[in-house]
Amino acid sequence: MADCFRITYNAExxxxxxxxxxxxxxxxxxxxxxxxxxxxxxxSNSLGAYWELSHSGFGFRTIRxxxxxxxxxxxxxxxxxxxxxxxxxxxxxPEMVPxxxxxxxxxxxxxxxxxxxxxxxxxxxxxxxxAALYSWDQGEGYLExxxxxxxxxxxxxxxxxxxxxxxxxxxxxxxxxxxxxQDFAHLFIALARNKGIPARYVSGYLHQGKGYFGDAQMxxxxxxxxxxxGWIGFDPTNNILAASNHIxxxxxxxxxxxxxxxxxxxxxxxxxxQHAVAVQxxx
Amino acid sequence: xxxxxxxxxxxxxxxxxLFDELYDQQGEVNDxxxxxxxxxxxxxxxDYAELNGRAKASFFNQGITFRVYSDEKTNEKIFPxxxxxxxxxxxxxxxxxxxxxxxxxALNAFLWDLYHEQNILKDGVVPxxxxxxxxNFLEQMVGFDPPGGIYNHISGTDLxxxxxxxxxxxxxxxxxxxxxxxxxxxxxxxxxxxxxxxNHYNAHTVTxxxxxxxxxxxxxxxxxxxxxxxVVLTPGMYNSAFYEHSYLAKTMGVELVExxxxxxxxxxxxxxxxxxxxxxxxxxxxxxxxxxxxxxxRKDSTLxxxxxxxxxxxxxxxxxxAPGTGVADDKAVYTYMPEIIQYYFGEEAILHNVPTYHCSRxxxxxYVLDNIAELVIKPVDEAGGYGISIGNTLxxxxxxxxxxxxxxxxxxxxxxxxxxxxVHPTYIEETQSFEQRHVDLRSFALMGSDREFxxxxxxxxxxxxxxxxxxxxxxxxxxxxxxxxxxSKKNAG
Numbered sequence: 001m002a003d004c005f006r007i008t009y010n011a012e013x014x015x016x017x018x019x020x021x022x023x024x025x026x027x028x029x030x031x032x033x034x035x036x037x038x039x040x041x042x043x044s045n046s047l048g049a050y051w052e053l054s055h056s057g058f059g060f061r062t063i064r065x066x067x068x069x070x071x072x073x074x075x076x077x078x079x080x081x082x083x084x085x086x087x088x089x090x091x092x093x094p095e096m097v098p099x100x101x102x103x104x105x106x107x108x109x110x111x112x113x114x115x116x117x118x119x120x121x122x123x124x125x126x127x128x129x130x131a132a133l134y135s136w137d138q139g140e141g142y143l144e145x146x147x148x149x150x151x152x153x154x155x156x157x158x159x160x161x162x163x164x165x166x167x168x169x170x171x172x173x174x175x176x177x178x179x180x181x182q183d184f185a186h187l188f189i190a191l192a193r194n195k196g197i198p199a200r201y202v203s204g205y206l207h208q209g210k211g212y213f214g215d216a217q218m219x220x221x222x223x224x225x226x227x228x229x230g231w232i233g234f235d236p237t238n239n240i241l242a243a244s245n246h247i248x249x250x251x252x253x254x255x256x257x258x259x260x261x262x263x264x265x266x267x268x269x270x271x272x273x274q275h276a277v278a279v280q281x282x283x
Numbered sequence: 284x285x286x287x288x289x290x291x292x293x294x295x296x297x298x299x300x301l302f303d304e305l306y307d308q309q310g311e312v313n314d315x316x317x318x319x320x321x322x323x324x325x326x327x328x329x330d331y332a333e334l335n336g337r338a339k340a341s342f343f344n345q346g347i348t349f350r351v352y353s354d355e356k357t358n359e360k361i362f363p364x365x366x367x368x369x370x371x372x373x374x375x376x377x378x379x380x381x382x383x384x385x386x387x388x389a390l391n392a393f394l395w396d397l398y399h400e401q402n403i404l405k406d407g408v409v410p411x412x413x414x415x416x417x418x419n420f421l422e423q424m425v426g427f428d429p430p431g432g433i434y435n436h437i438s439g440t441d442l443x444x445x446x447x448x449x450x451x452x453x454x455x456x457x458x459x460x461x462x463x464x465x466x467x468x469x470x471x472x473x474x475x476x477x478x479x480x481x482n483h484y485n486a487h488t489v490t491x492x493x494x495x496x497x498x499x500x501x502x503x504x505x506x507x508x509x510x511x512x513x514v515v516l517t518p519g520m521y522n523s524a525f526y527e528h529s530y531l532a533k534t535m536g537v538e539l540v541e542x543x544x545x546x547x548x549x550x551x552x553x554x555x556x557x558x559x560x561x562x563x564x565x566x567x568x569x570x571x572x573x574x575x576x577x578x579x580x581r582k583d584s585t586l587x588x589x590x591x592x593x594x595x596x597x598x599x600x601x602x603x604x605a606p607g608t609g610v611a612d613d614k615a616v617y618t619y620m621p622e623i624i625q626y627y628f629g630e631e632a633i634l635h636n637v638p639t640y641h642c643s644r645x646x647x648x649x650y651v652l653d654n655i656a657e658l659v660i661k662p663v664d665e666a667g668g669y670g671i672s673i674g675n676t677l678x679x680x681x682x683x684x685x686x687x688x689x690x691x692x693x694x695x696x697x698x699x700x701x702x703x704x705x706v707h708p709t710y711i712e713e714t715q716s717f718e719q720r721h722v723d724l725r726s727f728a729l730m731g732s733d734r735e736f737x738x739x740x741x742x743x744x745x746x747x748x749x750x751x752x753x754x755x756x757x758x759x760x761x762x763x764x765x766x767x768x769x770x771s772k773k774n775a776g
Contacts (some may be wrong), residue, residue, distance in 0.1 A: 021543070023589035025578045052549055054593045057423030057579045064578075064590055066546070106413065112401055113414050116422055253422070264577045264589045 003244060004039070004282040007205055009078040009218075009275070011261055016269030018070035020192040021262045026063040027056055028218070030082050030204070032247050039081040045116060046075040058257060058260045060250040071265075081282070082247065089241040091248040097228035104227045105196040114198035114225060116253060123254040124190040125199075127171040131194045142226045146192065146234060148269050153236035166255050182255050184236040188222045189254070202233060203258035205247040207279040217277055218260050222283060247279070249282035291328045292320075295717045297706060301719060302446045302705040304369060305433060314357075315370045315768060321358045322480050323367075328715055331366070335710055338366055341472045346526065363761030364472055365709050369722065369743040370484075373770035379442070379450060379726065380737045382633035383503050385624060387438045387728045387735065389456055392627040396425045397610060407727050408626050409619050416694060417616075418664065419609030421572060423579060427596060429605040431732030433502035436603040437496070439463075442634070442724045444705035451635045451702060453622070453723065457604060457612045459569050462742045463492055464527035467534070469764040470740070486766035489737035490729065493534035495738075499731030500565050504602050511564035511601075514538045514554060516545070518570045518586045528569050538667040542570075547590030550597040565601045572606045612695050614663040628741075637702055642693040651689060651698040655682045658698040660689060675701060707763065709745050721746045724765065739767040 006270050030036050043051060049067040056062050065076065096169050098104050105111075111118060120126070124224035134154075160178035172192055173183045174222065192199035199222055206219035208261055221235040233242025242248075252258045297303055297310075307313050312320045323331075325568045342364055371379075396403050397414060404411040414420055419664040439460025441453040470489050474481050497513060504511035517528035519541050521706070532539035538554065543561060545554055553560040568575065574584040579592040594600045610616070616623075618639035621632040639646040640658070651658060653676045662670040689696045706719035720746050743763040 023578065025589070050548075054550055054590060055596065057592050057596065059596075062593070064547075064593075066548075066589075108407075109405060112404055112411055115411070116425075119415060159742070262578055263583065266585070 002083050002103060003032065004081065004249060005085065005205075005207055006082055006280045006282050007078075007080045007082070008278045009080075010075065010277070010282075011273065012075040012272060013071075013263060013273045013277045015071065015265070015267060017267055018072045019265035019267030019271075020068075020070050021266050022067045022071055024065045024074075024076070025054075025056075025262045026065075026107070026260060027203070027250050027262075028078055029061040029262050030247065031060065031250065033248075034083040034268055037083045037088055039083060041081075042079045044077050046073075047049070049072065049074070053095050056250070056257075058250070058252060065276075069106045082174075084100070084244060084247060086244045087250070088281050089243050090185070092229045094141070097143065097226065100140070100142050102227075103152070105211065109112045109242060111196075117198035117200045118193050118196065119220055119253075120190065120193060121171065121254045123167075123256065124193065125170060125184050126190045126194055127169075127174060130174055131191070131244070133174075134191050136195065142197075143232065145231070146197070146224050146226065146232070147241070149188060149191055150234040150236045150241075153184055153189070153191070154239035157187065159184075159237060167261065181217075181237040185220045185222045185250060186254060188224075188234060188236045192222070192224050199223065200231075200251045201258055201259060202242070202246075202248055202251045202252045203255075204249045205277060206235075206238075207245045207247065207281055217275060218249070219246070220255070220258075221246060285546055291323055291326060291331055292708070292717060296718065298669050298719060300705075301703060302444055302448060303719060304444070304705050304707040304722065308448075315372045318483055319368070319370065319480060322483065327344055332709060332712075332715055335366055335712070338364055338472050338476045341475050342468065345468055345471070363745075363747060364469055365745055365763045366473065366476060367708050367710060367717070368473060368764040368766050369707055370486075370766045370768065373768050376739065376767045378633065379771075380739075382452075383438075383440050383448075383726050383728050383737050384735050385454065385628070385630065385633050386440060386452065386620065387435060387457075387730055389620070389624040389627055390438070390455060390608075391432075391434050391730060393616075393623050394605075394608060394611050395432060396627075398607065399428065403623070403626055406626075408622050409616070413613075413615055413619075414610060416451060416713075417610045417613055419436040419572070419607070419613060421607030421610070423592065423596075424605070429503075430505060430601045433503050433603075433730055433732060434608050435604040435611075436500060436503065436605075438728045438729055438730070440634075440728065442726060442727045443702055444703075446703045449635055450724075451637050452617075453637060453702075454617055454619075455567070455612045456725075457608045458571065459524075459604070460570075460725070460727070461524040461527050462725050462744075463738065464530040465743050465762055466727070466738065466765070467492065467530070469742075469762060470622055473764040481766075484766060485769045485771055487769055489738060489740040490654065492738050493531060495736040496531070496567070497535045497537070499729045499734070499736060500567060500601070502731035502733055503565070503603070504599055505564050505599055508564045512554075512562060513565040513567065514540045514545075514563050516540055516542065516566050516568040516570060518574070522569070524569065530663070533565070542585070542587045545588045545591070547588060547594050550590070550594045550599050552588065552591065552594050552600045563600060565603065567603050570731075572609060575602070575606060575686070614639075614661055615643070615694075618697065637699045640698045642689055642696040642698065646688070648693050651696075654687050655685055655689075655698075657701065659701050660696055660698050661687055662695055663697055664695070673701060707743070707745070709747070709761075709763075711747075712748075716750065722750065722763065741765045741767075 051065040054062050139145040158178045164179045173179045189199040223231040250258045343458040435457035439456040442450045515532040552563040573580045574586045576587045576592040577584045578589045624632045642648045658674045660672040704721040707722045708717040709720040711718045729736040743765045745761045747761045
């Protein structure tokens with residue numbers, strides 16, 4: 001079983017004063033792995049500026065655009081068609097999962113292997129005292145415990161666009177009790193890491209089907225390492241496990257490793273950047 | 284003890300508690316200095332003052348300056364140079380050189396391990412927390428094989444001689460160690476002022492540094508490149524070491540570039556020239572990791588090149604030193620160097636380490652907090668002598684202040700006993716005489732895929748203020764030409 005998706009990504013950047021020697025990098029291409037295969041990929045920009053494919057420092061596919069002349073406004077469009085295998089997150093042998101609070105997470109080799117995803121980053125640092133916000137008393141095994149955490153984050157924060165941005169710390173997010181998908185993901189990750197469970201930030205696209213909102217922007221969720229199973233995707237913004245409708249682009253320690261668009265420009269003044277994403281199922 | 288000297292040394296006041304490089308334990312002039320001492324003795328202090336003035340003019344004319352960063356303003360200063368050279372005998376140097384090479388190789392092995400299997404952490408020889416909490420550990424380097432397997436192509440090892448007469452390593456610098464250009468200009472200035480004296484000695488040249496640097500960099504060229512194109516990447520003329528960047532580019536015969544002179548296309552690096560673009564294969568970069576590539580590291584960096592790191596990871600360009608070396612020259616890692624050398628090579632460390640207390644360890648923190656007056660407190664991640672407190676120079680209030688700072692951020696500090704740096708006769712303008720001043724020695728080592736090179740010389744830095752132990756130029760230090768003697772009967776004294 002497989003689904004076919006067509007993703008359209010649009011971005012438009014405008015600058016108060018024309019900028020020169022600009023470089024833009026997009027981390028928006030769906031990852032190609034066992035369950036995701038590209039069928040078609042097209043990219044263009046309104047100025048016909050030179051572009052090429054490259055990789056981020058962690059090996060994810062990037063698109064890099066470079067302009068020589070001055071730029072006041074530039075728009076970019078990517079269209080990707082891909083096949084996604086239907087994923088059943090429950091397809092594992094529960095006997096392989098060790099009991100929660102066993103020694104697994106404390107083993108030195110484990111902590112070394114996953115150090116990158118256990119250590120807090122500036123975006124996933126819990127403010128003092130806030131680890132106690134979540135008690136971990138719901139659920140039995142690792143998966144159930146993490147599902148309960150997923151639900152808790154979903155209920156604790158109110159999905160509110162416009163009150164936070166990509167640099168907002170968890171201290172601010174917890175003060176507001178509001179945020180968008182990256183804030184939900186960061187909070188889930190911070191609490192999981194605090195328990196010693198490796199957790200990583202995932203950026204990608206969400207297809208919610210007809211009548212749902214939420215696919216007008218790129219999405220973010222989290223993956224946690226469940227001993228005995230492996231990386232499992234949790235989407236605390238929607239209180240679901242990441243499955244067939246979650247199209248993954250990249251993962252990293254936090255948002256900064258996965259920023260969909262980075263622009264390096266020389267010039268003064270303010271700039272604005274607008275994005276629009278559409279995910280259509282082509283079945 | 285010290286005999287009263289005539290001539291320019293008549294007023295030399297020798298404190299017997301300090302190790303004076305000029306004299307042996309019996310108060311006799313050391314063999315290596317005898318000839319120099321005799322030659323200097325034939326002149327008056329007035330002659331010397333005049334020579335000193337000429338040497339200063341030479342530095343000014345060569346444009347050898349550096350910048351001091353402070354809160355108020357940024358000043359460009361002439362690097363103070365002292366005409367009395369530091370002389371190191373052949374045998375003593377040979378031992379130092381072996382020790383420096385051993386250390387650089389061990390640091391390289393350590394870096395390879397940290398960015399690959401991490402066996403040294405798994406075996407508990409170096410605590411994982413030490414590396415895990417280091418801001419200089421570059422996740423993007425994990426699993427990457429740098430060309431030739433080399434991380435620290437260029438290393439600067441800071442050594443001191445304690446009152447026991449032994450050399451100790453004070454710190455390893457394997458990010459962008461600076462100072463080598465001063466070694467070369469000191470030699471030029473000294474030869475101009477005192478050729479007659481220099482000519483009586485059989486000292487190793489230091490002018491072969493640049494050719495060795497270029498040679499060794501070329502051993503780690505990207506695969507498939509025949510004649511590599513090397514450049515020096517500088518943050519620009521406002522950097523404190525800009526003089527050195529331009530000097531090295533000039534003496535290697537390569538281009539000196541800023542980030543904006545380069546661009547990346549299809550994961551290859553190109554330099555813009557008036558003849559069109561030129562591919563760049565090796566970059567001796569003198570900008571810090573975090574500024575290399577704004578797409579990968581600090582977004583606000585205007586010094587780097589967008590896409591540079593991707594080109595590096597693709598193997599299309601070599602960066603020297605490799606990104607991520609800062610995790611190994613951390614002052615906390617320093618304290619494990621004897622264990623690190625033992626772990627990788629099964630050898631004893633040839634050079635001594637200064638004993639160090641880790642404030643991150645509870646028992647050691649307690650000791651440090653109780654004994655600040657007898658210790659030097661250093662931040663683990665600051666270079667250039669910034670943020671150092673020397674216990675016996677602090678007032679009770681200042682000690683309390685340091686105690687609170689350390690207690691608040693124990694991981695950020697280490698402490699060491701106050702080492703008494705050796706002293707060396709140094710001409711002091713204000714008193715128009717020679718006085719004892721503390722000195723250290725920075726050695727410069729290069730590592731390529733098939734050989735190593737240690738510059739036979741080094742930067743002897745002088746703390747020009749009486750009693751001051753901090754020799755960094757940013758803290759008002761000067762320097763001396765450093766002669767390493769060739770092994771020959773003529774110099775055996």
